[in-house]
Amino acid sequence: MHLDLSRAVIEHPVVDIELHLGTGKARITVPSDAIGVDVLLTSLAALLMPS
Secondary structure: OEEEOOOOOOOOOOOOOOOOOOOOOOEEEOOOOOOOHHHHHHHHHHHHOOO
16 A cells, blocks of 8 residues: 655644554655654554564
């Protein structure tokens, strides 16, 4: 699955994206100047490597 938001015009300060994947992978493309990408990466890391 590929979700391309690189040209999206989003007028809200926060966008929640919830994916339910059985198998396979997902790729989300965001603009290079997107704010909060670090939060996305932190959230993904927490899901993949729970403490």
